[in-house]
Amino acid sequence: MTTADLDNTGILLAIRDLRVELPAPIGEETFTVVDGISFNVHRGETVALVGESGAGKSMTAAAVMHLLPDDAIVAGSIELDGRELTRLSERELVRVRGREIGLVFQDPSTALNPMYTAGWHVTEAVTLTRGLRRKAAVDAAREALVHVGFPAERFDAYPHELSGGMRQRAMLAIALAGEPKLLIADEPTTALDVVAGARIRAVLAELRRERDLALLVISHDLPMVAELASRVVVMYAGEVVEHGPTSAVFGAPAHPYTRDLLECLPPLGGHGTRDQKHRLAVIPMPDGPPGEGCRYAPRCRDVIQACRDEHPSMRPTHGGEARCILVPEAEAAR
Ligand SMILES: Nc1ncnc2c1ncn2[C@@H]1O[C@H](COP(=O)(O)OP(=O)(O)OP(=O)(O)O)[C@@H](O)[C@H]1O
Ligand code: SF4
Ligand SMILES: [Mg+2]
Known part of the structure; x- marks a missing residue:
């Protein structure tokens, strides 16, 4: 953890050494989908979790909400406002979900029941969380x-009568119904067209300003991340490989993986349309479990023999950290 992260004042969510294992599809083995990740979200702060498909971003969100598959094995600590969530009973967790943490699921089309209207869904959420x-x-x-x-006037519309953008707004209203302190938004704009995505971005920015809401946004939409987040956490193969202030991580990435991700994109702040160019590249993972060395070694253009010998630890960068042996150990590199 960096000096900034060690500043305990104002921490709302503290994740320490979080590890999630799932049963392997065949046999008795498990496979690790989140491997010892740590980061904080301060009150009122927006933090973005980025990384290619399968990096473990949604699994991290599911672990925070205690919504992992029943056979998942979880280790490490998840503290919300100083309270350890991993030890709470299911009954206590029901109170946390919605009232303290709101979640916008990755796929809004499956999160709404087609039999009920948008108004019904939000009314249910308000009733459950606020007891009105x-x-x-x-x-x-x-x-x-x-x-x-x-x-x-669309209060009584059914999900199939709504556009993707409207369904996403309904999901946001459900997630915010209990007036939570933290909103986790998993890919809030990915399924939307450019106009609807821009509107959701604007709504999130306004909510953050108005409510002092902390936001953990998981996204491939890096222009949105650049606009909304003050800090970025980059995940690769279940690990955090870089984190730091958005301007530093995007302006001068220290980890080769972050550099490769950013190179897939048009210049941030440009006026391109939201299309494939704005998504992180999905590069196939190497076969089999990660070996001893750096997990990015099979794809890294800067790889040297030492990278394959030992698993790199986090090293300080300007305001953050990166998991790469080419980052000098003690001093800030940039
Ligand atoms: N319900 C599940 N059961 C078993 N394995 C799963 C399940 N959901 C995800 N996984 C596996 O866990 C790993 C991490 O998946 P996760 O959904 O967290 O990725 P992600 O970073 O959110 O990717 P994306 O950007 O595609 O949403 C992947 O290897 C994935 O195949
Ligand atoms: S440790 Fe080596 S292989 Fe890994 S990211 Fe750094 S340079 Fe690349
Ligand atoms: Mg996901």
């Missing part, structure tokens, strides 16, 4: 929907 009576809950649901730019 029916009339007050309906009023609060209307207010929550309007707050995220969902048109009031």
Whole structure:
């Protein structure tokens, strides 16, 4: 952890050495999908978790919400406001979900029940998290929907009658119904077209300003990350390989993987349309479990023999850290 991260004041979510193992599809073995990751989210701060498909981003979010498959093995610590979440009972966790942490799922089309209207979903969420009576809950649901730019007249629309952008707004209203301190948004714009994505970005930016909401945004949409997040955490093959202030990580990435990701993109802040160029490249993972050395070695253009001998530890960068032996051990490299 860096000096910035060791500053305990204002930490809302603290993840330490989080490890998630899942049963392998065949046999008795397990495979590790999140491997000893640590990072903080401070109150009112926006942190982005980025990395290619399969890096373990959604599994990290699922671990925080205690929504992993039943046979998952979890180790490490997840503290919310100083309270250890991994030791809470299911009953206590029900109170945390929605009231303290809101979650926008990666796939909004499967998160809404097609049998019920947008208004019903948000009313249910308000009732469960705030215990309001029916009339007050309906009023609060209307207010929550309007707050995220969902048109009031579509309150009784069913999910299939809504555009992707409107479904995503309904999901946001559900996640925010209990007035949580932390919102985890897993790919909030990825399934949307450029206009709908830009509107969701604007809604998130406004929510952050208005409510002092902490936001953990998981995204391939790096222009959104650059706009919203003050810090970035880069994951590769279940590990954090770099983290730091967004301007430093995007401006002068220290880890070769971060550099390769950014090179797949048009210049940040440009006016390109949101298309494949804005997504992180999906490069196939090497076969089999990671070996002893650096996990990025099979794909790294800067690899040297020493990279294959030993697993690199985190080394300090300007305001952050990177897991690469080419980053000088003690002094900031940039
Ligand atoms: N329900 C599941 N059961 C078994 N393995 C899973 C399950 N969900 C994900 N995995 C595996 O866990 C690893 C991490 O997946 P995860 O969904 O966290 O990736 P991600 O970083 O969110 O990727 P994406 O950008 O595609 O959403 C992958 O190897 C994936 O195949
Ligand atoms: S440790 Fe070596 S292989 Fe790994 S990212 Fe650094 S230079 Fe590349
Ligand atoms: Mg995911």
